[in-house]
Amino acid sequence: MKKPGYYSSGEFARMAHVTLRTIRYYDKQNILKPSYVTEAGARFYTDEDFARLQQILLLKYLGFSLDDIRDMTIDDADYHFMLNSLNIQLKLVRDRIEQMQLVEQAIQDTSDLIKKEHSIDWSQMLNLIHLTGMEKSMKNQYQDASNISARINLHSLYSQNTKGWFPWIFEQLELKPGMKVLELGCGDGTLWNVDRDKIPEQTEIIVSDISDGMLRDARRTIGADDSRFRFRVFDAGRIPYDKDAFDLVIANHVLFYCEDIPKVCKEVKRVLKPEGRFVCSTYGNDHMREVSELVQKFDDRIVLAAKNLYERFGKENGEEILKKDFEKIEWRRYEDSLIVPEPEPLISYILSCHGNQGQYILDHYKEFQSYVRKKTEGGFHITKDAGIFVGYNG
Numbered sequence: 001m002k003k004p005g006y007y008s009s010g011e012f013a014r015m016a017h018v019t020l021r022t023i024r025y026y027d028k029q030n031i032l033k034p035s036y037v038t039e040a041g042a043r044f045y046t047d048e049d050f051a052r053l054q055q056i057l058l059l060k061y062l063g064f065s066l067d068d069i070r071d072m073t074i075d076d077a078d079y080h081f082m083l084n085s086l087n088i089q090l091k092l093v094r095d096r097i098e099q100m101q102l103v104e105q106a107i108q109d110t111s112d113l114i115k116k117e118h119s120i121d122w123s124q125m126l127n128l129i130h131l132t133g134m135e136k137s138m139k140n141q142y143q144d145a146s147n148i149s150a151r152i153n154l155h156s157l158y159s160q161n162t163k164g165w166f167p168w169i170f171e172q173l174e175l176k177p178g179m180k181v182l183e184l185g186c187g188d189g190t191l192w193n194v195d196r197d198k199i200p201e202q203t204e205i206i207v208s209d210i211s212d213g214m215l216r217d218a219r220r221t222i223g224a225d226d227s228r229f230r231f232r233v234f235d236a237g238r239i240p241y242d243k244d245a246f247d248l249v250i251a252n253h254v255l256f257y258c259e260d261i262p263k264v265c266k267e268v269k270r271v272l273k274p275e276g277r278f279v280c281s282t283y284g285n286d287h288m289r290e291v292s293e294l295v296q297k298f299d300d301r302i303v304l305a306a307k308n309l310y311e312r313f314g315k316e317n318g319e320e321i322l323k324k325d326f327e328k329i330e331w332r333r334y335e336d337s338l339i340v341p342e343p344e345p346l347i348s349y350i351l352s353c354h355g356n357q358g359q360y361i362l363d364h365y366k367e368f369q370s371y372v373r374k375k376t377e378g379g380f381h382i383t384k385d386a387g388i389f390v391g392y393n394g
Contacts, residue, residue, distance in 0.1 A: 006036055006044035016053055031056060031070050062096050095216065152190065154338065154349040161336035165386075166194045168334055169252060172279060172388055177202040179247040182271065184236040184264075185209055185254030189218030192229070199228060206241075208232045239267045246271050251280040256309035261321060265391075269325040272393040278326060284315035284385035291382060295350060298371055299360045304353040318389045326391030338382035343372035346380065 013020040026032035027043065032052055034043035059069045155165060163171075169191060175181070177200040183191070186207045192199070199205070205228055209215045212233055219231050234240055236251070237260050249268045258264045268278050287310065295302045313321060319329045340346050347369060350357055361368050 006046055009034070009043045009045070012045040012049070016050065016057075018053075018057070026053075026056065029066055029070070031066060058093075062093070094220070095213065098216065151349055151352055154340070154345045157345055158338045158340050159336050159384075160339060161334070164194070165334065165336075166191050169279075169281065169388065170195045170198070172332060172390070173248060173250065175200055175203055175248075179203050180245065181205045181248045181250065182239070182241070182246045183207050183250040183252070184239075184268075185251060185257070186218045187214055187252075189221035191250075191252060192222050201228070203228050205229050206232055206246075208234055208236075210235050237263045237267060239271050241271045243270050244273045247273055247276050249276070249278050251278070253281050253283075255280050256282060256313040261313055262324065265322060265325045268391075269393060274394045276393045278322075278391035278393070279388055280313075280318075280322075280391070281386065281388045282314050282318055283310055283387075285310055286383050287385040289383055290380070291346070291350065294372070294375060294380075295357060295361075298368060302355065302357050302360050304350065304355040304357060315385065315387065322389055322391045327394055328392040330390045330392075331387060332390065333387040334384070336384040336386070338384060339379040340376050340382060341379045343369060343376050346376060347372055 007015065009023050010020055013023045016023075023032070023045075027034060032049065035046045035049055036044040038044075056069055060066075159165070161168070173181075175198070179200070181203060183205065186209045189207060192205070192207070207215070207218050207222065207229055208231070209218065210233065215231050215233055222229050224231075232240070236254065236258055249272055251264075251268075255261055255264065265278075272278060285308070292304055295304060310316070315331065319331065322329050351361065
């Protein structure tokens with residue numbers, strides 16, 4: 001018997017303008033399961049299933065395999081998940097547009113050259129091969145951007161410090177007219193969008209990241225037409241600038257990801273002017289500890305991070321690492337905590353972590369959602385233990 005608010009497989013397919021065979025195939029591949037199955041085996045779908053189908057069809061249109069799509073989507077139509085998903089899908093579409101524009105130009109250039117020279121430039125052909133083989137890279141960028149968005153979203157929604165992390169970091173930079181600034185690992189460029197009107201016009205800011213995708217996001221966030229900014233892709237362990245080039249170098253939650261932290265610190269010292277400053281943020285071993293405790297009480301096999309990043313560079317050991325290259329080190333704590341009153345943004349955050357949670361949560365998602373909902377009733381308190389080190393160069 002059909003339940004109110006549910007659509008049969010045929011109705012669902014017709015409304016979505018796809019074939020019934022497609023819906024059955026997605027069901028068989030565990031990509032889009034029906035919300036209700038009768039004892040007789042009849043399958044029914046809901047409006048929420050349309051949201052997931054939209055994700056699937058867009059990702060398929062963008063060139064992702066069904067295996068990729070299975071990893072990149074989650075069955076939840078809460079507006080927090082939906083807004084985050086749509087924002088990341090928008091980024092993916094823009095990435096694809098930019099990629100196809102590059103492909104178009106490369107094809108045109110190659111064609112023009114063949115007409116002119118009556119020979120094939122094989123280096124141009126190699127460029128075309130690289131440009132048309134970017135799906136894996138785009139998938140990684142999607143997942144990175146989605147993870148960063150989920151983390152920022154939790155903090156922006158529920159931080160008790162009304163100042164906000166990025167405005168606080170910006171304040172610590174103490175920007176002055178005429179300064180030359182380098183940011184390492186810029187991510188999506190959010191730091192420079194919170195107080196744009198407070199950046200002196202005479203400032204020169206180099207925004208860098210090791211990821212082409214992240215730098216594209218930063219360029220979109222900041223705007224390519226702002227003459228104060230330049231965008232560069234490079235590894236923080238090999239900074240392509242001369243000695244004494246910058247007044248300020250920034251690494252916002254970046255150092256603990258670097259493969260060779262001492263090498264990065266030496267590079268930063270090299271490119272800093274005398275009396276220049278190195279502002280690098282990190283956190284301590286109490287940071288977000290209630291989240292780890294929460295998931296481990298659900299399933300003690302869950303580890304949210306393969307390694308604790310603060311053990312590589314954190315509040316407890318950061319001064320010891322930095323003092324090898326900087327004469328004076330100062331720690332400034334960001335006073336804050338989170339009170340989370342609803343489950344979905346917290347679940348998004350948990351799923352974004354670099355651990356093994358996916359294999360234990362996704363198969364029991366509804367159960368986990370119910371568990372987190374009970375924990376957040378009345379507000380779930382989370383400790384924040386973060387701040388910045390300021391290293392002074394001489």
